[in-house]
Amino acid sequence: xxxxxxxxxxxxxxxxxxxxxxxxxxxxxxxxxxxxxxxxxxxxxxxxxxxxxxxxxxxxxxxxxxxxxxxxxxxxxxxxxxxxxxxxxxxxxxxxxxxxxxxxxxxxxxxxxxxxxxxx
Amino acid sequence: xxxxxxxxxxxxxxxxxxxxxxxxxxxxxxxxxxxxxxxxxxxxxxxxxxxxxxxxxxxxxxxxxxxxxxxxxxxxxxxxxxxxxxxxxxxxxxxxxxxxxxxxxxx
Numbered sequence: 001x002x003x004x005x006x007x008x009x010x011x012x013x014x015x016x017x018x019x020x021x022x023x024x025x026x027x028x029x030x031x032x033x034x035x036x037x038x039x040x041x042x043x044x045x046x047x048x049x050x051x052x053x054x055x056x057x058x059x060x061x062x063x064x065x066x067x068x069x070x071x072x073x074x075x076x077x078x079x080x081x082x083x084x085x086x087x088x089x090x091x092x093x094x095x096x097x098x099x100x101x102x103x104x105x106x107x108x109x110x111x112x113x114x115x116x117x118x119x120x
Numbered sequence: 121x122x123x124x125x126x127x128x129x130x131x132x133x134x135x136x137x138x139x140x141x142x143x144x145x146x147x148x149x150x151x152x153x154x155x156x157x158x159x160x161x162x163x164x165x166x167x168x169x170x171x172x173x174x175x176x177x178x179x180x181x182x183x184x185x186x187x188x189x190x191x192x193x194x195x196x197x198x199x200x201x202x203x204x205x206x207x208x209x210x211x212x213x214x215x216x217x218x219x220x221x222x223x224x225x226x227x
Contacts (some may be wrong), residue, residue, distance in 0.1 A: 107154030
C-alpha cells in the first residue's frame with residue numbers, strides 16, 4: 001500500500017526557516033499527487049499544500065495561511081516530497097503530515113506519522 | 121473557499137450504540153467527500169472515500185452517505201476501538217477543507 005516517513009521537524013525561532021522531507025516507499029511515487037497537512041496542538045486538521053503527480057494536469061496549491069512563505073516540491077528520482085518553510089510564525093507550530101493523494105484524486109489515502117515543528 | 125461544518129463537535133456513546141456524524145458543505149461538492157478517523161498521537165486513517173465507499177480493511181460497521189451538501193458517517197454498533205476523533209474532508213476543490221472534527225467519547 002505504501003509508506004511515508006517525514007523528517008526535518010524541530011524547534012525554530014520566529015522568522016526562521018525549516019525544510020521538511022517525506023520519504024516514500026512501496027508505491028510508484030511519480031504517479032501520485034502528494035499533500036502536506038498540519039495539526040496544531042489540540043486542534044483539527046488543516047490542509048497546507050498539494051503538488052500533482054505525473055498523471056493528469058500539473059498543479060501546486062497552497063493554503064492562504066502559508067502562501068508566499070512555504071514552498072512544496074518533489075524529487076521523483078529520490079521518491080521524496082519536501083516542504084520549505086520560511087518566515088515561520090508561532091502559529092505554524094504543529095505536527096506536519098505528509099499524505100499521498102488517492103489515485104483518483106479522492107482525498108489522502110496514505111499518511112506518514114508526522115514530524116513536529118515548534119516555532120518559539 | 122468551501123466551508124465544511126461538522127456536527128456534533130463531540131458526543132458521548134456506549135459500546136453497541138449507533139453513532140451518526142454529519143458534515144455540511146457550504147456549496148455543492150457532488151460526492152467528493154472522505155471521512156477519517158484519528159486516535160491521539162496517530163496519523164489520520166481514511167475510512168470512507170467518495171462519500172460512501174468503504175476503504176479496504178475498514179470494518180463494515182462504518183458507512184457513509186450523502187451527496188451535494190449534506191453527508192453522514194454512521195457507525196452501526198460502536199466498538200471500544202472506535203473511540204476517536206472523526207473528520208470529513210472535501211476534495212472537490214482547492215483549497216481542500218476539513219470539518220472541525222467530532223470527538224467520540226465513552227459515555
